[in-house]
Amino acid sequence: MNEQTMQTLVRRLHRVERDNRRWRWATALVLGGIVTAVLTGQSAPPTVAPVVEAEKFVLRDARGNARAWLETANGSVNLALADRDEKSRAFVYVRADGSAGLALYDKSSTRRGGLYVSADGSPSLDLADKEGKAYVQLKLGPDGLPSVSLIDRDGRRVGLFVLPDGKPAVGLVDATAKLRAALDLGRDGEVRVILSDKGATERAELAVLPDGTPRLSLIGHAGRLTWHGP
Numbered sequence: 001m002n003e004q005t006m007q008t009l010v011r012r013l014h015r016v017e018r019d020n021r022r023w024r025w026a027t028a029l030v031l032g033g034i035v036t037a038v039l040t041g042q043s044a045p046p047t048v049a050p051v052v053e054a055e056k057f058v059l060r061d062a063r064g065n066a067r068a069w070l071e072t073a074n075g076s077v078n079l080a081l082a083d084r085d086e087k088s089r090a091f092v093y094v095r096a097d098g099s100a101g102l103a104l105y106d107k108s109s110t111r112r113g114g115l116y117v118s119a120d121g122s123p124s125l126d127l128a129d130k131e132g133k134a135y136v137q138l139k140l141g142p143d144g145l146p147s148v149s150l151i152d153r154d155g156r157r158v159g160l161f162v163l164p165d166g167k168p169a170v171g172l173v174d175a176t177a178k179l180r181a182a183l184d185l186g187r188d189g190e191v192r193v194i195l196s197d198k199g200a201t202e203r204a205e206l207a208v209l210p211d212g213t214p215r216l217s218l219i220g221h222a223g224r225l226t227w228h229g230p
Helices: 003-043
Strands: 056-060 066-073 076-082 088-094 100-105 111-117 123-128 134-140 146-151 157-162 169-173 179-185 191-196 202-208 214-219 225-229
Touching: none
Parallel strands: none
Antiparallel strands: 056 066, 066 076, 076 088, 088 100, 100 111, 111 123, 123 134, 134 146, 146 157, 157 169, 169 179, 179 191, 191 202, 202 214, 214 225
16 A cells, blocks of 8 residues: 555545544534423423413313313303213303302202392292202392292292391292281281281281280271270
8 A cells, every 4th residue: 555545545534533523513412402492391381371262161071071061152151060971960150131040950950959149139049859849949139138938839839938127927828829827026026927818818816915915806808807805
């Protein structure tokens, strides 16, 4: 091998060495960039959209069953919560007229109770049997007068407990929604039992006056007092 050949081989080796150094630097820069990107991605907080808009949302569990629905329809907004068998058990709504409510259902999808606020702001609570018929209703009227109603199987109110003037009163109602009997307590401590005919006209009154004196009054058809004693 002559001197010229040797010099040529040496130059080639230097060139290969130089190229290898360049590749090592490039590889190091690429790996460094990848590591930096990974570390930066781990430390940075996830991007969260400030607002998510839709007309309906459905929430599903791990088995893919729908467990909640949130939607708007006809000016109302509704939220339904279901059990694992996708049966609705609670329903919350706000209607276009401003009324709102919460209805609760049992496993057979029968409504068993509800809490409601009407458009005029009057709240009410009702409790129902296993057939969905309400038997008890608690209500606070627009005038602030509280009442508890007892309802029969035909949906008619048969009993009423109210607090007129802050004093308790209990009433019995017939099938025509007429008040037939009442027990009340006056502001001065007088207690009365009132009996009425089918036209809701008072016919008899038994009272105990504040001083302890008993009194019985009988009233005729025309509404006139016919007997008073003792």
